[in-house]
Amino acid sequence: MTAPHPHGASRAKPSAERAARRLRTLARKWGYLVSTTAYLPYTPDEIEQELSILVGWLFEAVASDPQGVEEAAAAGGRLVELRCVGPESLRRSMEVLGKGLLREPELRGVAKLAERVVLVLGALSSGYSEALREDIQKRQEGLSRALLKVEQETRRKQVLTRAQFEEVFAGSATGVAITDLDGRVLRVNAALAKTLNRTPAELAARTLFEFVHPDDVDVLREGYADLLSGRLHRLRAGRRLVGRDGEPMWATFVAAVVRDAIGEAQQLITLVDDDTEVALLQRRLSHQALHDVLTGLPNRQFFGTRLENALREADQARGVTLFHLDLDGFSLITGGLGQDLGDKLLRGVAAKLKLVFEDENALIARLGGDEFGVVVQNGEDTPDVGSLVRRINHELAEPEYVDGTHGVALSASIGVVHRPPRDTAPAELLRASDLTLRRAQRAGNQWGLFDRELDRRDRHEFGLAASMAGAWENGDVEIVYRVLVDLAAEDEPAAIEARLRWTHPAEGELSHETCVRLAGETGLALPLGTWLLRTAAEHLTAAGIEVPLVVELGPHQAADPDLVGEVRAVLADTGLPPQRLRPGFPATTLLAETGDAVDNLKVLAEIGIPAEIHDFGAAGDVTFLADLPIRTVRIASSVVSRRSHPLVERSLASLIEVAHLAGAKVAVAGVETREQSAWWREHGADYASGPAFADLPDGLPSC
Incomplete structure (x- = not known):
């Protein structure tokens, strides 16, 4: 990093080694003072080495004849190159160099020393100022070019972003609405217009809330208010839309606030997905998951859920009655006449059970295979258990001509749990009815009523059987x-x-x-x-x-x-x-x-x-x-x-x-x-x- 002599060759050194040491001392002092005025990306030894050279140039400039102002100007330019450009760098340099050169013993014999020192320092200041001006100009030009490049890139990105937005806005299958802060429509895309069965022109200047189901408007407004207040960053909610024909349509709303550069809310953007078909499919799948496909009756899972509600909602004095049915000899029917005929019989059983309990507050379910369950919320006119059992088997005993030639009659073994405690768990209640049914079948009875002591004995027996393998x-x-x-x-x-x-x-x-x-x-x-x-x-x-x-x-x-x-x-x-x-x-x-x-x-x-x-x-x-x-x-x-x-x-x-x-x-x-x-x-x-x-x-x- 050492700078060459401005003339390309060194001049004569001071004659004495002592003078050289004094000049190095001056350079060290100069370096210390300058380093306090600006950040210098060099070590103290590197600064001292550079400034020692510049002190030598200045010494020769003062001592030479004719006087070497060019060396002094070059020394000023070199100071700028070394980044000694703090607010106080030049003043501190002038002070320390002026005093140091005037006190240098080797220069005392020079005629008009003070004038020479002033001229040399003036040349130093001039070279410093010129170099600093050129450096600033160069930096400004570089900054201007950088700013211009940034501006051009920003404009390019703005154009690209706008084009991307327009493409997404126009081509999206999801409905998009841009509204003011009150919900008034500024722009809508074709997808939203199609969902609402209107043209974009028909939607313009109207509020988005006009197309929302009246029962959902207030809730949606509250959501938008939370967005504008900052309580929500993004709103996502399922709401109903109303089309031209007045039919409600399920839709998912996703809304966010569009803000300007200083964070002020300017607009609202809302994405609207038409979920009508999805909602219908979900309801269909939910029905299939909770109902038996063959008979259309609730399945065991749904029945268990409703059992809990029935226990809780039933009259405290009369309670509920659970009937657990198992068709007698049904496997013989399917084995002899075929599974298709068996399926028809099961659908017939479902219809007959609905007929038996049509006047009761009852839920009928197919629990699996040829098993059915009925829970009755007993009322004032509900028949006694024996009467209902007789009605069931009377209806089942009516022959059903499922294929035009075979008249098949059925009977069922039935386990009955009458008025169980309200806090009984549904799974526990179903297990009790199943054990009662199996006990009646083992005894050869048509039906059996839940007996707590027999139930305890059977559960104990089954527990022993289950642990026997271990x-x-x-x-x-x-x-x-x-x-x-x-x-x-x-x-x-x-x-x-x-x-x-x-x-x-x-x-x-x-x-x-x-x-x-x-x-x-x-x-x-x-x-x-x-x-x-x-x-x-x-x-x-x-x-x-x-x-x-x-x-x-x-x-x-x-x-x-x-x-x-x-x-x-x-x-x-x-x-x-x-x-x-x-x-x-x-x-x-x-x-x-x-x-x-x-x-x-x-x-x-x-x-x-x-x-x-x-x-x-x-x-x-x-x-x-x-x-x-x-x-x-x-x-x-x-x-x-x-x-x-x-x-x-x-x-x-x-x-x-x-x-x-x-x-x-x-x-x-x-x-x-x-x-x-x-x-x-x-x-x-x-x-x-x-x-x-x-x-x-x-x-x-x-x-």
Whole structure:
């Protein structure tokens, strides 16, 4: 950054090194004073170096003959180049240089020193001023060019922005209105005119509020007032427009304030989207989401919502009544006559239910499949529950000729919850009605009324069934054994029976019968039954026990088409001989119409596996003994428990005699004492099990 000498070559230095040091001291002082008057983008050493050169030029200008004013003027220009252009920079420079040059010992011999110093400083000032003027002029020219460029760019952008706005305004499918602050229309595009079924000229000079539905005008005005006051930055609201034909149209308004450069509101711009078709579609979709497509009735979701309202709005003294219907044998109808006919029947059921409850404040819904729900807000003239149930089934019993040839009549099982508490949750109420319906179906009744105690019992039972799978996985469900003794052979073990036991943390030990019943409720019957069969076979084989293994089959397992395959696999994997396995078939499964259990029993007999019949005598039919290869029958526990009754005792004698005539042995379970054992021996029983015979082979847990 060091400047060259203005003449291109250096002149003679002061003769003495001492003079050079004084000049550097002067330059340092000059640099310090100048740096306090302007910002200099250099370090102090760089400033001192530059100013030392300029001091040398000035020293030579004073000392030279003729006097070198050109060096002084060049030094002034160099000060401007170094940006020493603060308001006080030149004055401070003149002061420090004037004093310094006049006091310089090497210049004391120069004639007319003061005049020379004044001339040199004048030349310095002149060079400084000229250079500063040129610099300012150059900067102004650059600024003018920049301002001109900015102005041109701004105009170009304004033209482009205006063109873009016009294109969007004219071509937008969304309606656009520019209004004054009172809502008077200044401009509208073709889309808004089309939405309102008017021409842009017809809309000009009218207020936008004239085309808004009267019920929505005040709310829209309040929104615009909030915009103008600054409480809202942008207004977005759904409102109704009114077209030329007077029909309301749903639209979405999006409005904002157009302000000038100082922030004053000048206009309002409003975008208007015609949502009429969207609103219709939304209502249609909402209806479809809350109504059954086939019957047009409310669906379960809508019904649950309305249940809550019905409970809250009903008369406190009379309350509501909930009817939960399940069509009887409907799957047989669809299976035999087809799904299309079934759909027609469901539509007919919906119409008949509307007829039954047309005089009541009632809501009818299709809850799913062939289930319907009706909630009635009871009034003074509402019939009693029994009358309404009879009306329902009377209407359903009227044959409906859905295809011109088949007259199909229906009936329904009905669960009724009458006057539930007002604070009952809808989901809880529906669950109660469903449990009541299922309880009526299990009992073979046409309808049932909600009973709190029975409901509590059923829920408890279902809760146990739901938790059984987890208990089995955790090892709480285990296999125990009981011995079956031969009553004619001094109570010698004749077989070992495997049974289930569930040790529940709250309920205690749950019996085999309870486990089988609960497993049948949740689809656990087949895997649990297979596990019982396989594990028991493994235990007996490992323990080296030679007596037969008795395994009582549940109803689902006895009729399972894969039962024979499962038994074959167990025998093959465990090595248990076929003649030592005695599966027990419930008598009721052998009487079923499908005959799957009978087929399984016959096939097992063919491969050398002797089967038993359990619950013998409870089904009311013993004729199948003549047709099935039965080796043993077990008297039903319901008969055993009442053996001392004279009529039951005579029936027992007949059962035992029939079994013996068929070539089968007779077994009884639940024998608790030796006296009972003797009683059964006297009455012809062959085998017995129960607490009276507790001894088991080592290694097997007892019941």
